[in-house]
Amino acid sequence: MSEHLTAGSMSRRRFVQSSGALLFAAQCPVGLSRRAYASGAGAMMNSFVRIDPNNLITMLANNSEFGNGAYTVMSMMLAEELDVDYRSIALEAAPTAPEYYSPLFREYLTAGSVTTGSTFIPMRTAGAKARAMLLEAASRNWGVPTAELTTADATVQHAGTGRSSTYGELLEAIHRLDIQPPETVTLKDPSEFKILGKPTRRYEGAGKVDGTAEFGIDIKLPGMLYGAIARPPVHGGSVVDFDATEALAMPGVVKAKAIRAGVVVLADSYWRAQKARAKLKINWDRGANDGVSSEQFYADYRALADTPGLLAEDIGDAIGALDAAKASGSLIEATYEMPLLAHATLEPMNCIAQVEGDTCTVWSGTQYQSNDQEVISRFLGVPQQNVTIHRPLMGGSFGRRSSKTADYTVEAVEAAMGESVPVQIIWSREEDIRSGHYRPLFVHKLRGSVDESGMPEAWHQVAVGQSLMQGTKHDPTYMVRGIDIYSLDGCLQEPFGVFPYGTSYQIPNHRVESHNAPKQGIVPQEWRSVGHTHTGIAYECFLDELAHKGGVDPMELRLRLTKDHARMNRVLSVLKEKCDWDKPLAPGRGRGVASRIYNISPVAQAVEVTVAENGDFTVDRVVCVVDCGFAVNPLGIEGQVEGGLAYGLGGMAFGNIDIVNGEVQQSNFHDYPVMRLPQMPKVEVHILPSDEPPTGIGEQATTPIAPAVANALFNATGRRLRRFPLSSQGFNLV
Amino acid sequence: MKLEVNGNEVEITSDADTPLLWVLRDELGLVGTKYGCGIAQCGACTVHLDGSAIRSCVTPVSAVAGKRIQTIEGQASDHRLSPVQQAWLETDVAQCGYCQSGQIMAATALLSANPSPSDADIDAAMAGNICRCGTYPRIRKAVHLAAALMSEEQSA
Numbered sequence: 005m006s007e008h009l010t011a012g013s014m015s016r017r018r019f020v021q022s023s024g025a026l027l028f029a030a031q032c033p034v035g036l037s038r039r040a041y042a043s044g045a046g047a048m049m050n051s052f053v054r055i056d057p058n059n060l061i062t063m064l065a066n067n068s069e070f071g072n073g074a075y076t077v078m079s080m081m082l083a084e085e086l087d088v089d090y091r092s093i094a095l096e097a098a099p100t101a102p103e104y105y106s107p108l109f110r111e112y113l114t115a116g117s118v119t120t121g122s123t124f125i126p127m128r129t130a131g132a133k134a135r136a137m138l139l140e141a142a143s144r145n146w147g148v149p150t151a152e153l154t155t156a157d158a159t160v161q162h163a164g165t166g167r168s169s170t171y172g173e174l175l176e177a178i179h180r181l182d183i184q185p186p187e188t189v190t191l192k193d194p195s196e197f198k199i200l201g202k203p204t205r206r207y208e209g210a211g212k213v214d215g216t217a218e219f220g221i222d223i224k225l226p227g228m229l230y231g232a233i234a235r236p237p238v239h240g241g242s243v244v245d246f247d248a249t250e251a252l253a254m255p256g257v258v259k260a261k262a263i264r265a266g267v268v269v270l271a272d273s274y275w276r277a278q279k280a281r282a283k284l285k286i287n288w289d290r291g292a293n294d295g296v297s298s299e300q301f302y303a304d305y306r307a308l309a310d311t312p313g314l315l316a317e318d319i320g321d322a323i324g325a326l327d328a329a330k331a332s333g334s335l336i337e338a339t340y341e342m343p344l345l346a347h348a349t350l351e352p353m354n355c356i357a358q359v360e361g362d363t364c365t366v367w368s369g370t371q372y373q374s375n376d377q378e379v380i381s382r383f384l385g386v387p388q389q390n391v392t393i394h395r396p397l398m399g400g401s402f403g404r405r406s407s408k409t410a411d412y413t414v415e416a417v418e419a420a421m422g423e424s425v426p427v428q429i430i431w432s433r434e435e436d437i438r439s440g441h442y443r444p445l446f447v448h449k450l451r452g453s454v455d456e457s458g459m460p461e462a463w464h465q466v467a468v469g470q471s472l473m474q475g476t477k478h479d480p481t482y483m484v485r486g487i488d489i490y491s492l493d494g495c496l497q498e499p500f501g502v503f504p505y506g507t508s509y510q511i512p513n514h515r516v517e518s519h520n521a522p523k524q525g526i527v528p529q530e531w532r533s534v535g536h537t538h539t540g541i542a543y544e545c546f547l548d549e550l551a552h553k554g555g556v557d558p559m560e561l562r563l564r565l566t567k568d569h570a571r572m573n574r575v576l577s578v579l580k581e582k583c584d585w586d587k588p589l590a591p592g593r594g595r596g597v598a599s600r601i602y603n604i605s606p607v608a609q610a611v612e613v614t615v616a617e618n619g620d621f622t623v624d625r626v627v628c629v630v631d632c633g634f635a636v637n638p639l640g641i642e643g644q645v646e647g648g649l650a651y652g653l654g655g656m657a658f659g660n661i662d663i664v665n666g667e668v669q670q671s672n673f674h675d676y677p678v679m680r681l682p683q684m685p686k687v688e689v690h691i692l693p694s695d696e697p698p699t700g701i702g703e704q705a706t707t708p709i710a711p712a713v714a715n716a717l718f719n720a721t722g723r724r725l726r727r728f729p730l731s732s733q734g735f736n737l738v
Numbered sequence: 739m740k741l742e743v744n745g746n747e748v749e750i751t752s753d754a755d756t757p758l759l760w761v762l763r764d765e766l767g768l769v770g771t772k773y774g775c776g777i778a779q780c781g782a783c784t785v786h787l788d789g790s791a792i793r794s795c796v797t798p799v800s801a802v803a804g805k806r807i808q809t810i811e812g813q814a815s816d817h818r819l820s821p822v823q824q825a826w827l828e829t830d831v832a833q834c835g836y837c838q839s840g841q842i843m844a845a846t847a848l849l850s851a852n853p854s855p856s857d858a859d860i861d862a863a864m865a866g867n868i869c870r871c872g873t874y875p876r877i878r879k880a881v882h883l884a885a886a887l888m889s890e891e892q893s894a
Contacts, residue, residue: 213826215811224769351836643833673779680865
C-alpha cells in the first residue's frame with residue numbers, strides 16, 4: 005500500500021491523480037539550491053536549511069504564522085526527515101526572494117489553506133537532501149558505507165565502530181569534499197514517521213504563554229517614532245487641508261503631514277500620537293463615495309439579481325424546468341443577503357518602515373510578502389531587491405493581512421519617507437473596523453424545484469457582489485469570461501477555471517450566473533474561506549429549502565446527492581453516525597447540516613441548537629467531519645476546526661458593517677460584536693484517516709457552520725433565515 | 739510617579755493620563771500585555787492590580803501610583819511557569835497567541851478567587867476576553883487543568 009515517496013515522478017503522479025494538477029504540480033521548492041554554500045560560519049544546505057558548526061539547525065520559513073500552525077507543520081516536516089527534535093530547530097522568516105515563492109502561487113503568499121499541502125514534499129525534501137549530504141560526509145570521513153549509518157538527535161552514528169559526529173561537526177567535510185545536494189532523494193515512508201501524523205504541540209507555544217512571543221505591534225527599534233493616522237470618514241475620501249497647530253504644541257509630537265491615507269501625526273509614544281491626532285483640524289474631501297450606503301448596495305444587488313448575469317454553468321435546462329415548475333406551482337425562490345464584514349484581528353493593523361536613500365526596510369505581519377515588496381518598490385520607484393521585509397508573528401489574520409493593496413504597509417513607508425528614523429504606524433481599533441478592507445456584501449437569488457421523489461431537479465442561482473480579483477494582477481488567473489471564480493466558489497458542479505473541483509452534488513438542471521457589483525470605495529478582501537463565506541450560506545440553506553419542499557431529510561438528501569462522490573459521501577456517512585442524526589430532539593431544539601468542499605477537502609458539520617421564545621439561542625453541539633488527506637498534525641487540525649467554525653459562527657451571528665451616508669457606522673467591539681467564550685459550542689472533531697496527500701485545514705471548518713446553524717434554526721422554529729447577521733433577524737446567539 | 743511592577747519599583751515619567759497599558763508597553767518595554775480595543779471590551783490588556791484583574795487600557799497610570807501591578811512577564815517565578823501557564827502549554831491552547839496574555843491573567847485571577855470554578859463560573863469570568871482564533875474550548879479545558887494542578891500543589 006505505502007510506497008516510498010521520492011521527490012520526483014512517483015509522488016507527482018500520485019498527487020496529480022488524486023488532487024488536481026494545479027495544487028501539487030511542483031515537487032521541489034522553486035530554486036532549491038543545487039550547491040551548498042557557506043553562509044557565515046554555517047552552511048546553507050539548501051534554500052530552507054542552515055546548519056551551524058555548533059549544531060544549530062535553522063529553518064527558513066516561507067509561510068507566515070498567524071495562528072494557522074504553519075511553523076509547526078513545517079518544522080515537523082523538516083525534523084522528520086532530518087531526524088531532529090522539531091523544537092530544536094531555530095526558525096527565521098525566509099527572505100522575500102523568488103526562490104522562496106510558493107510553488108503553487110508562484111508568489112510569496114500564505115493563503116488558501118494550502119500551506120500543509122504545498123510544503124509537505126518541498127520541506128521534507130529539503131530535510132532529506134540535507135541529511136543525505138551529512139551521511140555522505142560521514143561516510144567519506146570514516147570510510148564506511150552510508151547504509152551502515154544512522155541519524156538521531158542531529159548526529160550521524162556508525163554502530164559498528166561506535167563513531168558519532170554532530171551535524172555541525174560534519175560541515176567541515178562537506179566544504180572540503182564539496183558535497184552537493186543530490187538530484188533525487190528518498191523520503192521516509194509513512195510507516196517510519198516518528199513525528200508526522202502525531203498530535204504535536206505548537207512550535208512557538210512557549211513564547212505565547214509567557215509574553216515573549218513578539219508580534220509586529222511589539223517591535224521596538226532605536227529612535228523609532230510612533231504614528232497615528234487620521235483617516236477620511238468616507239472610503240476613498242482625501243485631505244483638502246489641515247491645521248496641526250494645536251497637535252504640534254503637545255509634548256513629544258514631532259511632525260504632522262498629509263499622506264495618501266490621511267494625516268499622520270508622529271510622536272515619541274503611541275499614546276501621545278493618538279492624543280495629538282485628536283487635536284488635528286482637517287478639511288476632508290469626502291470624495292465620490294459620499295452618500296453610499298450598504299442598504300443601497302442590497303437594493304442595487306437585488307435589482308441586478310433579477311437581470312441575466314454572466315453565465316458560469318448551465319447543465320441541462322434549468323430555465324425550462326423551472327418555467328414548468330412555476331406553471332405547476334412547485335417552484336420555490338429565495339434571496340439570501342450577506343453583509344460587509346470586517347476581519348477584526350485582535351492585533352490591529354500595524355507596520356514599521358524605514359526609508360534610507362533608495363532602500364526600504366519594513367517590519368510587517370503579512371500573508372503576502374512578495375506583493376508588499378512589489379507595491380513598495382513601485383511606490384518608491386526602487387528595485388524590488390532594495391525592499392527588505394521582516395515578518396514577525398501576527399495576532400490573527402483571517403485574510404486581512406494578504407492585502408493586494410498592501411494598504412497598511414505602504415502607508416507606513418510613505419510616513420517614513422523623509423524621516424531619519426523608523427516609523428511605526430498602529431491602527432486603533434476604530435480605524436481597524438472603519439477603514440479596513442471588507443468581505444464584500446453579497447446577494448444570492450435562487451430558484452429551484454424538486455422531482456417526484458422529492459430530490460432537487462432544477463437549480464438557478466444568480467450571485468451579485470464585488471469581485472475580489474477583477475482589475476487586480478490576479479485577474480487573468482481567477483477571472484473566467486468576466487466571472488470571478490471566488491464569487492461562485494462552492495456553487496458549481498463542474499471544475500471552473502483554476503479550481504479543479506465542483507460541489508459534490510449532481511443536480512440534473514443547474515444554472516449559475518454572477519454579476520460583479522461596482523466597488524464604490526470598498527476594497528473587497530478575502531475573509532476566512534473567501535467565497536464560501538456567502539456562497540456556503542446561499543447554497544446549503546437553499547438546498548435545505550429544497551429538502552423541505554421535497555419532504556426529504558436534509559442529511560439523506562445530501563447522502564443521495566453525493567453518491568458519486570466517494571470522499572464527500574464518506575464524510576457525510578460518518579457525520580450522520582457520529583452526530584446521532586436520527587435521535588429525536590426535545591421541543592425548542594433543532595439540528596441542521598451543511599457540507600462543503602474547500603480546496604478539494606470535503607467537510608461537513610451537524611449542529612444542534614436550542615432556541616428560546618425571545619429568539620435567544622445557543623449552539624450546543626457541533627460535530628465536524630473532515631477529510632483533509634493525511635493528517636500531518638491532528639492536534640493542530642482539531643484547533644483549526646474549532647477556531648474556524650467559531651470565526652464563521654461569530655460572523656453570521658453578529659458580523660455587520662453598515663455604511664450610511666458614506667460612513668461606516670461600527671467602530672469597536674461594543675458595536676461590532678464577536679464570539680465570546682460563553683457562546684462557544686461543544687465541538688466534536690472527526691478527522692477521517694487518509695493516505696491521500698495532505699491538503700489543508702485553516703478555512704475548511706468555516707465553510708459549513710453558518711448554513712448548518714441557519715438550517716438548525718429552521719428545524720427548531722420553522723423560520724427560514726435569509727438575511728444576516730442573525731442578530732438583525734431577532735435571533736441572538738447567547 | 740512610582741509604582742511596583744512584577745515586584746520591582748519603577749519610576750514613571752509618562753504623562754499622568756497615559757493608560758497603564760501604554761506605560762507598560764512603551765515606557766517599560768513590557769510588551770506582553772497587548773492592545774486590542776482601548777475601551778475595555780476585549781481583555782487583551784488584562785493585568786493584575788494587587789492580584790485582581792483590571793483592564794490596563796482604561797486605567798490611567800496616575801490611578802495606580804504607588805500600587806502593585808503584575809503582568810504576564812511576572813507570572814513565572816524562579817524560571818518556573820505558573821500552574822496556569824503550564825496548563826496552557828499542556829493543553830496547547832494558543833493559536834495566534836495575541837489574546838493569551840490577557841486570557842492567562844484573567845484565568846489566574848479567577849482561580850485565586852475561586853480555586854474550583856464550574857463551567858458557568860469560567861464563562862462569566864472569562865467572557866470579557868475575546869479570542870478571534872476561537873481557542874475557547876481549550877481555554878475551558880486549561881482552566882480546569884490549572885485548577886487541578888494548583889490543588890495538587892497545595893496538597894503536596
